[in-house]
Each structure stands twice: as structure tokens, then as C-alpha cells.
Amino acid sequence: MYEKRIFATGTVRRNRIELPNFIKKKKGKKASQKLNKGEYRWRVKDNVSFVVWQDTKEVLILSNVFHPQIERTTVNRTQKDGSNLAISCPLTVREYTKRMGGVDKFDQVKSTYSVSRRSKKWWRRIFYFLVDASITNAYLLYKQNKRASQLSHLEFHVALGRGLVGKYSSRKRRASSMANYVNRKKVLSENYQKAVGSVPLEKRFENVGTHMPVESPSYRRCKLCSTKTHDKRTKIMCRICAVPLCVVPCFANFHTQ
Structure with missing residues (x-):
């Protein structure tokens, strides 16, 4: 054998x-x-x-x-x-x-967004290294897949973390209080840039046909086109993403761009 x-x-x-x-x-x-x-x-x-x-x-x-x-x-x-x-x-x-250069490249990619923490216990350092090595290898394999949508290194880490955590939360939080690490829309002016929202990329672009508009109980600011100088409100929101969007053209742009 x-x-x-x-x-x-x-x-x-x-x-x-x-x-x-x-x-x-x-x-x-x-x-x-x-x-x-x-x-x-x-x-x-x-x-x-x-x-x-x-x-x-x-x-x-x-x-x-x-x-x-x-x-x-x-x-x-x-x-x-x-x-x-x-x-x-x-x-x-x-x-x-x-x-021998492969070790240097591995250390460079691994150290960018490392999960390692200082600890007096030796086995924790080994555990953190194995986690970092697994994430790094997974990212390199993902980059070799030409059919996948190319995420940056940070976006890959965020998507992986959200996939592992799922919908679990130790306490309830409002969507507006969640951190926006990625998913920023184009700059509308020289001194203003607004986050598209806390909707993960894998959620926005997955099964787009299921993202149907529903009516909101009140008017809310459009997540895509509303700015400080141009307040645009709508009663339409996405059933899956739960964010308010204008019917035309924001609803389609939000799920395709």
C-alpha cells in the first residue's frame, strides 16, 4: 500500500x-x-x-x-x-x-490580514499559523479559478468570515451599525463617498432573480443614489437585501454593478 x-x-x-x-x-x-x-x-x-x-x-x-x-x-x-x-x-x-522564493511569497500574503495574536501558550501560535496557512492557500486556489468573480484579498477574507459565521449573532444589531469593509459605490463628488450598505457581495449577486421589490411601510433614503445634497427617498426595498432602492435605475444597478 x-x-x-x-x-x-x-x-x-x-x-x-x-x-x-x-x-x-x-x-x-x-x-x-x-x-x-x-x-x-x-x-x-x-x-x-x-x-x-x-x-x-x-x-x-x-x-x-x-x-x-x-x-x-x-x-x-x-x-x-x-x-x-x-x-x-x-x-x-x-x-x-x-x-525558495515561495516561502517569502507565502509569508507576504499571510501577514497582510493575519489572524495571529500574541500568546504565552505555544500551541496557540501553531493554531494561528495553521489558520493563516489554510486561508492563504484557499485564496491562492481561488485566484487560479478563472470562472470565479475576482475578489481582492480583503474582500476574500470578509466573504470567508461571513460564510463561516453565517447568520449567527450573540446579540441583535441594526443593519446600519454593521461595519462596511467593502462594497463602496463610485465617488459622487470630490469630497463625498457613501457606503452602498452592509450587504455582502455574495448575497447581492447570488440568484439575482429572487431579489424582488417590495413596499416599505415608510419612505426611506435610497441606498444607491441618495446623497447629502440630493435627498432621494423611496418606498420600494429589496426583499432579500432589505435595503431601500429606487425602482429605476437603482434597483437593477445595485444587483448588477
């Missing part, structure tokens, strides 16, 4: 425990003989390989993917005169160099 494994490759520091003896520095002795550029030494234990490769600086790599003796290749290095020189190296080094 096929055994599922996690494959990883990464750099380590020289002072990490349980590294091979030839890399450790003993009292009164040098840690290891300095290698020439392109040379490397390695050790393998079970399915984990350790490689010391000499580039401009010393590179130490642990991997459970590549075997340093069997899989070798070359990398190009630019010389002082501008020419390229092919230097021998284990395949581990080239593959690590090719993909």
Missing part, C-alpha cells in the same frame, strides 16, 4: 544538533577543511541527506527528497568579467534555489 510522506528541502545552521561529526567544531580544531568552490561533502541517514556545498559562501542543506551522490547537476555563476561558469552541485541545491 502506498505510504503518504511529506517531502521537504531547506537550509540549516551549523550549530543545529545531530548534524554529522565532520561539520562540528571541536576545541582547538577547525570544524572541517575548507572546500573549493563547487565542491561538497555529504552524509545520508535513513531517508535524510545532509549536504555541505561551497559556493561564494558555505551552504548547508537537509533534504529527504534528493540523494546527493546519485543526483548531480550544475549551476551557472557570473564571473567578474561577465562570463558564466558552470559549477558542479548536488541536485538538492538547484531545486532548493528554484523554489
